[in-house]
Amino acid sequence: MAISKKLEIIYHNGQPDGIRSIRRHLSTMTTYVIPRTLLSEAKKLSGINRPGIYYLISENDDNKIAQIYVGQTRNGVARLDDHNRSKDFWNKAIMFLADNKTFSLDMISGLEAFAINKAHDSKRYKVENSVNPKYEIDEYDLPLIEEVYEEIKFIMATQGYKMENAKTTLNETNTLHTTRNNIVAFGVYDGENFEVLEGSQIDMSRKGRSSVVDQQRESAIKNGDIVLKDGKYYLTISMSFTSPSSASCFVLGGSTNGWTEWKDKDGKTLDEIYRK
Numbered sequence: 001m002a003i004s005k006k007l008e009i010i011y012h013n014g015q016p017d018g019i020r021s022i023r024r025h026l027s028t029m030t031t032y033v034i035p036r037t038l039l040s041e042a043k044k045l046s047g048i049n050r051p052g053i054y055y056l057i058s059e060n061d062d063n064k065i066a067q068i069y070v071g072q073t074r075n076g077v078a079r080l081d082d083h084n085r086s087k088d089f090w091n092k093a094i095m096f097l098a099d100n101k102t103f104s105l106d107m108i109s110g111l112e113a114f115a116i117n118k119a120h121d122s123k124r125y126k127v128e129n130s131v132n133p134k135y136e137i138d139e140y141d142l143p144l145i146e147e148v149y150e151e152i153k154f155i156m157a158t159q160g161y162k163m164e165n166a167k168t169t170l171n172e173t174n175t176l177h178t179t180r181n182n183i184v185a186f187g188v189y190d191g192e193n194f195e196v197l198e199g200s201q202i203d204m205s206r207k208g209r210s211s212v213v214d215q216q217r218e219s220a221i222k223n224g225d226i227v228l229k230d231g232k233y234y235l236t237i238s239m240s241f242t243s244p245s246s247a248s249c250f251v252l253g254g255s256t257n258g259w260t261e262w263k264d265k266d267g268k269t270l271d272e273i274y275r276k
Contacts, residue, residue, distance in 0.1 A: 007158065012045065013038070021045070022155055029098040029148065031155050034077070036091050039084060042077055049076035051105075052097035053112050053152075056083055056090035056128070057161070064240050065161055069128035070119055072112040073097075074105070089128065094159070096152050110137040110145050118149065122163060123198050123237045126223055162240070176262040176270065178248060181206075185235075185251045187262060189270060193240050194247040194258065202226055202233040206253025213249050244270050 006025035013019055019042050022031040029052070034042045042048060051074045058067040067089050073079035080093055097103075103111075113133040120127050137145060153163045175197075176187050185200035204226075208214045220226040225237050241247035244258025252261070259271040 005154070007155075013041065019045070022158070024151060024155070027151065028102045029096055029151065032077070032093075032095040032097065033159065034080075034093045034095065036084070036093065039077070039080055039093075045077075048095075048097065049078060050097040050099065051076070051103045051108055052095060053108060053115055054079070054093055054095040055115075055156075056080075056087065057092050057094065058089045059091060065125045067126045067128055068119055070112060070116045072108045074108070087128070094156070096148075096155070106138070107141060107145070109133075109135050110141050111148060113137060114145050114149055115152070118163065124162065124240075125237065126225075174264075176264055178251065178261050178263070180252055180256075180261065183252060187244075187247060189244060189262070189274075191274070193242060194244045194262075196235060196239050196241065196247050196251060198235055198238045200235045200251060202235060202251055203253050204233045208253055209249045209255040213246075213253075216250060 008023050008025070010021045011018060012021065018035065019038050020033045022033070023029075030047060030050075032042065032045070032048055051072075053070065053072050056069040056071070057065050060066040069083075069087065069090065071079065071083075073095070076097055077095065083090065083093075113135040114137065116127070116129050117132055119125075119129070120132060156163050174188055176189060178185050178187075181203055183201045183203045185202070186197045187200070188195050188197070202217070204217065208217060217226065220235075220239070225235065225239070226233050227236055239247075239250070241250065244262055245256065246258070248256040248258035248261040259275070260269045262270045264273060
């Protein structure tokens with residue numbers, strides 16, 4: 001049975017995309033979502049100088065994470081001043097700050113290391129942390145770190161950001177595929193977004209149905225998200241799309257109907273599964 005969760009959200013400047021703080025009922029950790037342009041305003045909030053970890057993110061045109069950086073802070077939002085001067089890629093910071101007694105220095109370092117490893121493992125976006133930290137997490141601290149990370153992952157999901165590797169949540173019954181023109185690609189649909197999975201082939205011999213698709217492909221090649229191997233192009237990360245058709249057009253080129261293109265293991269189309 002699923003457990004209900006209660007969140008309290010404060011929109012500090014009255015705008016849904018402005019500064020907001022989020023707190024789960026009975027939690028000792030508060031999340032702060034801070035657009036980079038409002039960093040100076042965020043410094044005025046009470047409680048925002050506590051220790052914790054944070055994500056710097058760069059969103060693409062679909063409000064999905066394109067790039068991410070994970071760090072730790074012992075003085076809350078003040079840590080972002082350095083990144084405001086030295087890092088250009090990010091447009092939003094999401095900070096997870098807790099009471100001083102809750103996050104010891106070892107806890108912060110362990111949580112940062114755990115979060116960086118999870119970001120690399122997800123293969124959903126470019127991770128700006130160049131190396132995985134070598135910090136060794138004490139076996140007695142690991143259960144608490146995992147528990148806190150689960151809360152972080154849940155809060156991030158409420159903001160539209162998926163953190164886990166899509167492949168870890170898949171099984172044969174919900175995996176979809178397309179094999180048109182000998183291109184083999186796999187994906188999953190959650191009723192809202194379609195995720196094309198890492199390892200899927202991309203048909204680069206056909207242009208996309210629009211300049212937007214072509215630009216997405218060019219950007220993916222430039223970033224190493226699509227690589228050429230043995231004469232074929234493969235996706236090295238999982239990519240999220242706003243519809244099954246935008247996903248199939250990205251994979252196959254041309255103009256395709258994702259509702260009939262993507263099929264399950266029994267050959268049923270997405271249209272048959274969801275609409276009939």
